[in-house]
Amino acid sequence: MAGILVAKIALNAATYAIDKPYDYTVPEEVADTLRPGMRVVVPFSAGNRHTEGIVLTLEADRPPEPKRKRILTVLDEEPVLDAKALRLALWMRERWFCTVYDAARAMLPAGLYFSLQDRWVLKEGVDQETALAATGKSEQGRQLVELLFAWGGQADVRQLKEAFGTKDPNPALKLLRDKGVLTLETSASRGVGDKVEQVAALAIPPEEAMAQFTGRRRSAPLQYAVVELLCSLGSASAKELCYFTGASSATLRSLAKRGVLTLEQREVFRRVALPEGVEAAGEPQLNEEQQRAYEGLDQLVRSGQPSAALLYGVTGSGKTQVYLKLIRRVLERGGSALVLVPEIALTPQLLRLFSAHFGDQIGVLHSSLRAGERYDEWKRIRTGEARVVIGTRSAVFAPLTRLQLIILDEEQEPTYQSENVPKYHAREVAKYRCVQEKGLLLLSSATPSVESMYRAKQGLYHLFTLRRRYNERPLPPVEIVDMKQELRSGNGTDLSGALKKRLTEMMERGEQSILFLNRRGASRMVSCGECGEVPTCPRCSVYLTYHSANGRLMCHYCGHSEPLPDACPSCGGALNFIGTGTQKVEEELKQAFPQREVLRMDTDTVSATQTHEKLLARFEREKIPILIGTQMVAKGLDFENVTLVGVISADLSLYAEDYRAGERTFSLLTQVVGRAGRGTKGGAALIQTFTPEHDVIRCAARQDYDAFYAQEIELRRLRGCPPFQDLFVLTASARSEAGALRACMRMRQALESWLRQPPLEQLTLRILGPAPASVVKVNDRYRYRLTLACSNTKQIRALVAELLRCAQADKENRGVSVFADVNPLD
């Protein structure tokens, strides 16, 4: 007899402060089938609310503990995470201050997710009178019974809470459960992934709908706006409808209730269709330099020892050829390989190339796959059918077996760092996996992150360099234009005289140009010409930005939107746009070159209908003279006819309060300048800046990474930034500003007192703050933070973890939540 088993389980309901493996009794019926890595439903906390968990280990119940709670349901037929993956989840908790369950969730495809729904159900054969009798005199009990009978004998927990408003339905529910009138049931339905969209379609003929609503234009303006828009479109995504009309989902629901429209879930994204009929490619041909790199790297893979290398290759040096050959060898030896890219949408050529070399053996994983397809790809990978995985950040968790090689292409890209909990960095996860699997981690870039280059120079990573451009084409001449000078000579626009002159020449020759605006989001603010007031978000401490697509002012933090007012709300003055956006530059270009067409590519013009691929195809086909865009135009574009590349404002990203600002700017400018003159016609680049003497800009203009690195690494050393020290940012958020600030101050005090005595008095640690977060208020919560700069060791991580637990337990911190980030992006 095996005896009773006890499972140690990581729970979804546990917050960071109380996260640990919880023990549950394994029911005998499932003792044979349950294994670590399976998900289960268990009762948790005093209310025994049902929560999901993942089994970490199973062991004999010694000594027996009869009153322990039992597992309610087993959700999986086989483990979704293997032993290595579970260890990775535990490591992630330690490294990024998340719960084990948070980590596990990040590792699994969203399509695999269950959404648990708790429902209270009347027991069979109970009639209303007996139920009422069981409630005694309780008013809530009566209300509850009436509701349940009205709703057909069952109600889900959220429905009940809503119906009860401020009152608590729980006591009455517990009473009725104990009297045997009700039971709590949990249904686990496959969660629809977040890439599902609600689509609204008109349910009645447009004429009829308009007839119904014309009279209601005044009384129900939002409903009217929705109906009007739907009449012209027929159907549209709910999100878009709300975006364009300012309606909320409640408006749509009430229209659905009236029978005017139907709402249904539809998956919006398609799988990246692998190019069909691609000819199978043969062994890649390498030049001498590539061959040397390949041989060195292949030897590292074959060593069967964990290793890491940096492949530093200038743009156009053919890093991809090296990847392909390495992966071929890995496959021949029966291993598997993982290739991470910053953004899948920007790499169609790479996908084509990989499918030419590896055909059906490739698997693609990224966030815009449909939930089902993502799940299918995940299964194909797990079964070993797909042995080469190409994907974005989260693909770093791909369940490959016999993993011998992980490649991070453009390893310096910030997209490798997750913005949501857990805020892991794919590079670090990849490093961990390579150690686990005894494989090679290959970081690759034309402009490596300062951290990675430093480690390479320290000898922690093997360094391979590709300096030759494959066609040996010289770098384009780069001109730096001083915009201060322009301003002094009376030109207040974003287009310098030099740029206009170049554009004119270029167009006369029938060639094309790409203009790059170094600014995230390309947003515009509005200010009053009279009183200078700028509209702000009512819930967050940020200015609202104007979106031309829907004519509304929107908050980028909480999504609040309002129509653009006709005049300044406080003084009635005229409103003007401020700041530089792609739209403004587009208008200026149209003014300067009235007969020429300008194509704009930014988040506004790239939408569901206009993918950036389509836009780019149009740019190439129709030879539109000027393409203006943000980040998107910086990557991997290769057009024969583009002979001029211009950077409108090189310095905008330099002023970010982030130690990575220099690196980001350098990398972006280098990529953009590298775009010029890819074809046989040669070309030129032009950089407009207000700080022409800035070293980062001068280095980028010369494409001189080595000089940039030498400069930047000293700066980092001086400032105590990565790679020398990591920044642990503790953020306190609360409804009251004083509360958030106080929590930070108390953390600082606690920390200082710990640092005065053993064993921590030797620790070198700088404490910065408390300081307000870059956006102090988000969604009506104030955020303050404390930054610790220190080398990233187990000891300091344990200290941060302890600090978080203390802050959460601190009675003074009522209503305050505290979390920690490592080297956060903002």
Added chain:
DNA sequence: AGCACGCCGACT
């Protein structure tokens, strides 16, 4: 976080 328990004042 979320939930129950327990203590206190207000109202039938």
Added chain:
DNA sequence: GTCGGCGTGCTC
């Protein structure tokens, strides 16, 4: 007496 407010402490 009961209902509902909020402070306190725990979650296998």
